Amino acid sequence: MKARNNIETITGIKEFDLDADIIPEVGAGGISFKNTLKDFESVITANLFENHNTKIKHEVDSKYIFITLSSQKKEFKTEIDLLTGKIVSMSCSKGYSGKIFKEFGVGDKMSDFIKANPNIGFDLDHDAYVNHPFDGLMIYPPIQLRDKIINAVVQGKAVPDFIIDSYEIIDMEFARKNFEGTLFY
Template sequence: MKARINIKDITGIQEFNLEADIVPGNGAGNISFKNTITDFESVITASLFDNHKTKIMHEIHNKNIYMSLSSEGKEFEVDIDLLTGKIVSMTCRNGYKGKLFMEFGIGNKMSDLLKVNKNIRFDLDHDFYVNYPFDGLIIYPPDYKLAEKIFNATVEGKAIPDFTIDTIVIIDMEFAKKMYSGTLIY
């Protein structure tokens, strides 16, 4: 008979580093796309016991096969495919201090990023910005109306409306090839 493991003895990732760099194709929050659901075992099981707390919240989405793990204020969120146990996306929001390309992050102007990185382009199929060639980076305009204005300006060759970056997403390239085959993979 196998002995039960004491919840106090379970190790694994207990919190996210909200100052870690955002690296497309690699990770953010000191989490890598190489991490799997097993690295978060203590977080998932801790909610069953009142005496063991972590700094990571979790929820399972009812209508699909993903689990989300997030910091307490949702500044950083990781989505895990429950069938494979692999991380498919990481989302950085307001309050995340880490930088993209070592100098841009949440709170910076999109126009400043576009001046420095000429490979960032607006994807007309999905209404968000991506790095070309696609490396998993996605930057969403803050709302649908602004995305529509950016779309129209891009098509018409006019000045692109600026905005403050409030969401940066990086997705796993294997996941991207399955979900966006033919549209994002250049």
Template sequence: MTTVKKIDFDSPIIPGQGIGEIRLLENAFSLRPLILSNTCSGQKIDWTFTTEKQFPDWLTLNYKDILFVGVNVYTGKIISLTVRLGYKGKIFQQISIGSYVKDLFKLDNDFYYDEGDDYILHKTNFDIRFDIDLKNRISFTDKEVEESRITEITILNHEQSSTIIGATEFPKEWTK
């Protein structure tokens, strides 16, 4: 296991791999020294930790509202990485926060807007997701989608994002 020493907001976003030194499917323990050294800098808390009711097996580590690290609490693995405004790195060497959706569509015509999920998704690569600045709108045209800007980029490992443990599959140390 490697230890993450720094967060570089200019690092490329590489689907299936990671962002900078942070790698998908790496044990979240690799972030421990970084979290401990950056938990408090003066009066500002750099890291926050949250869980969501709809994803009870996820813990989200939030760094300055720019980088979000999703961790599967059962496996300890990093299963998603999300970046927002303030992150300068690019995905596919061309697309970054603030890029137009039309530029993403030109790059790969397998990307599409999914009204049900409310994200830009890929037809075959389920491990990439883009959020756009049309949230909280009831309806809009295809042209409005293309002219919107990317506000969030997520890469994930969807196969590891949920862990279902049967009653007989708990580790022995849990049943003592």
């Protein structure tokens, strides 16, 4: 519980913690879903106006009105809704060493994750593995395996195994608004 309290009170964030646990419904990268765009103002300002080489990069997606903040090599990314200032998702990929459920990380086999977590299953609406009830965790299989996995799930056959290359957690409030009716809570 101590780790949860620490990441939920951080402000003035200057870099991401690539060793931090991945905690569905709470956060990853040393930040939480309680953080907002305001907590990143100093690094965004430094990047825009002072031309500093900060440890957090940013990209604005004007089509969807999101700003994506990432570590230098994009091992960790977070998307923030520019209209609300709230974090909507966090992604951990190659180079991120933090663990989910204290045991699994990027580079582990999906079959091992499924054995240890009987609540996870493949969600056909979103082409991702999710926990039931949904807690914000989404694990996307490699693109080349998606159709094979979908077919195997529909037909009740053995699902192809793969190495997990990223974990995504999404904010539960965002999920309820945008995926209502398609995710189990």
